[in-house]
Amino acid sequence: MSQDYSLGTVEVALTPVQRLEEYLQSKGKRVTQQRRIIVEQVFARHEHFDADDLLAQLRDLIGPKKVSRPTVYRTLTELVEAGLLRKMTLGGRSVYEHDYGYPQHDHLHCTKCDKLIEFSSDEVKKIRDDVGREHQFRVTGHRLIITGVCSDCSRSRRTARPHDLI
Ligand SMILES: [Zn+2]
Ligand SMILES: [Zn+2]
Numbered sequence: 001m002s003q004d005y006s007l008g009t010v011e012v013a014l015t016p017v018q019r020l021e022e023y024l025q026s027k028g029k030r031v032t033q034q035r036r037i038i039v040e041q042v043f044a045r046h047e048h049f050d051a052d053d054l055l056a057q058l059r060d061l062i063g064p065k066k067v068s069r070p071t072v073y074r075t076l077t078e079l080v081e082a083g084l085l086r087k088m089t090l091g092g093r094s095v096y097e098h099d100y101g102y103p104q105h106d107h108l109h110c111t112k113c114d115k116l117i118e119f120s121s122d123e124v125k126k127i128r129d130d131v132g133r134e135h136q137f138r139v140t141g142h143r144l145i146i147t148g149v150c151s152d153c154s155r156s157r158r159t160a161r162p163h164d165l166i
Helices: 016-026 033-042 051-062 069-081 122-134 151-155
Strands: 085-090 093-098 106-110 116-119 145-148
Touching (some): 016 033, 016 069, 051 069
Parallel strands (some): 106 145
């Protein structure tokens, strides 16, 4: 493969917490200590996660009684509305990942182990824009998820099932 499907980088002026502060201010709300901890945890590294993954991480970090499920759900919704996170639905499960400060990309989704592989393709963007133009449609984004079986899962089909959920 000579084609480059790697992701570029995006520069942003504000930190995720500052960006959330700005968004919440416009709604007359403030960044509470709990929200701040959640944002910091979410943006510590790029990964694909669901609300339960995040809740488990937070309970490890600050103690099981310190954070409730409704708070995590509410904050995730705010982070999506503020443009910090992107939400996708995979097999009925809501999965989140960074949007703010992270380049536009698409995914390969392994239906055996739920692994997500990221890629970026100019051809996909071109097709999207061409089709949009043909329909006088103002394109603001797209989402492409290619489903199938990853190389690890096809290799280990006859051995143990991998548990490396990402
Ligand atoms: Zn797999
Ligand atoms: Zn991704």
